[in-house]
Structure formats: structure tokens, C-alpha cells
Amino acid sequence: MSSRLIIYPTDFSECAKNAKAYAIAMGKALKCKIRILHAVEIGSLASAEKNPDALLTSIKTLEEQAKKKLVKLKEEIESFGLECEYQILEGRTLFLKDYMESLDPLMIVMGTTGKSGIENKIFGSFAAQTIHNQKSIILAIPLKAKFNTLSKIVFATDFHKKDKTCLSFINKITNYYGSDLQVVHISDNVAELQQEREKFSQLEEEITKVMRSHNIRFEFLYGDKVEDELLEFLDSSKPDMLALVGRKRNFIERIFDKSLSKKMVNQTHVPVLVFS
Structure with a gap:
């Protein structure tokens, strides 16, 4: 970079x-x-x-x-x-x-x-x-996005090997704008729930040591469908930007596809920062 x-x-x-x-x-x-x-x-x-x-x-x-x-x-x-x-x-x-x-x-x-x-x-x-x-x-x-400020950024993690590098990059943006950063993981697998909780705790520990910011929070969520749960989370947390790593094509398309549901239409105002 x-x-x-x-x-x-x-x-x-x-x-x-x-x-x-x-x-x-x-x-x-x-x-x-x-x-x-x-x-x-x-x-x-x-x-x-x-x-x-x-x-x-x-x-x-x-x-x-x-x-x-x-x-x-x-x-x-x-x-x-x-x-x-x-x-x-x-x-x-x-x-x-x-x-x-x-x-x-x-x-x-x-x-x-x-x-x-x-x-x-x-x-x-x-x-x-x-x-x-x-x-x-x-x-x-997206079409409905209107820049005002970047007071809150959400990073959705799937425990990618690039997560720490990407969070370090996002930290440059949060430092400049004084943004709050929320790191969220959404699990849809009951069988691996405990294992994913442990991974998330490890990520939180590692990131907290490096970033040392009072403006960073971590949230672990569970839902039947990751995409729907994330959209619900975005609706409640109202971030100015969503960041994620290498999500599947259909996931990104769902966020911007206006024909799928009223809920997703309402989320088309959230810019998405995509790391390859």
C-alpha cells in the first residue's frame, strides 16, 4: 500500500x-x-x-x-x-x-x-x-450516499489473514477524522460458535495492542444469514462507511441491489470499502 x-x-x-x-x-x-x-x-x-x-x-x-x-x-x-x-x-x-x-x-x-x-x-x-x-x-x-463526515466506520471481519493490515489502513482514516471504529463478526454456524468466539477474542486482543484507541469497539453477533444480520446491524449502528475484506461477489451485489427488499434499499446509502 x-x-x-x-x-x-x-x-x-x-x-x-x-x-x-x-x-x-x-x-x-x-x-x-x-x-x-x-x-x-x-x-x-x-x-x-x-x-x-x-x-x-x-x-x-x-x-x-x-x-x-x-x-x-x-x-x-x-x-x-x-x-x-x-x-x-x-x-x-x-x-x-x-x-x-x-x-x-x-x-x-x-x-x-x-x-x-x-x-x-x-x-x-x-x-x-x-x-x-x-x-x-x-x-x-451508492447513489444515496451523501458525504458529511466519517464519524463511524464498521469493519466486518471473517478472520481473513489481511484483517490486521486492513485495520491498520483504516486507522489512518479514523485518526484523521476522529472516527469511531466498530469491528464486528457475524457467525451463522452454531457448531463453530465457540471456536469463532475465541478467534474474535484473539483478534480483539491483537488489534487493541496495536491500535491502542479508545474509539474502537468489538461486537460478536449471531444470525441465520450473515448478510441479513449485517444489514440489521448497519441499520441500528448507522455507520458512515462499511469496510470488509474479499467478500463474495453476491454479497456486495446484495447490498446495492435495490430490487431485493425494502430493508436493503434503505442500506444503499452506506459506502463500502472493499479490500481485495
């Missing part, structure tokens, strides 16, 4: 605007430069426009429109004392693994939904691929 670059992809949608505030917040806490990425989709234009000259004109127009918006975004971010740059890409470039790896960002801060139609297809697909495939830390911002 030595990189000092935060990637902020935008399609200028409302969700991407929300993500900007979180990118700034992370840039300040982690002392990082921010690079704004915007993708111009050329493939759809090429299929619709057969005249090469007209196609080039359309692409140039889109790029000029995007540049004006990107310059304004850059100035807004720089007004917070942060170093910032922007880049306009072809739509498919966002999907190139080699391209993203060459940037080697510390974190990618992005909205989970984009504009309608073609732009949403590009941005939404990128969001899905990024969350599940990137080696970088991902901060996924």
Missing part, C-alpha cells in the same frame, strides 16, 4: 458527483493525488455513424464537452489543497487490466451506478469489474 494515487472515475452522473466528495475525503486523510478518469464511448458512435469525418467530429465534440467538465472538477478538488489531474479515455480502455495495473493506485473511489443508456452500460460494467477484480482498495459509493 505504498502508492499515493487515488483514481476517481466519473461519467458526470449524480452518483459520480457523490463519489467526488469521498475521493476528496480519502485524498485528505491518506495524503494522495487524485486522477479523474472519464471514458468516451467510441464503439457505439462508430456503429451508428458511417461517415468517418462525421464520426471524428462527434468524438471531438464529446471530448471537448468532457474536458470543460473535467477542468472544473480538477479545480474543485485542488481547492481542497490536493494535487489533481484528469484523463479522457476511450470507453474500452477502462476495461483493460494492464492499463489499471500500470496506474497502480492505492484506491479507486467510484459510484456504483451511472447515467442511463450507453453511458450507464460503460460505467456500470466498469464498476462491477472493478469491485470484483481489482487489486487496489475500492471505495464503492
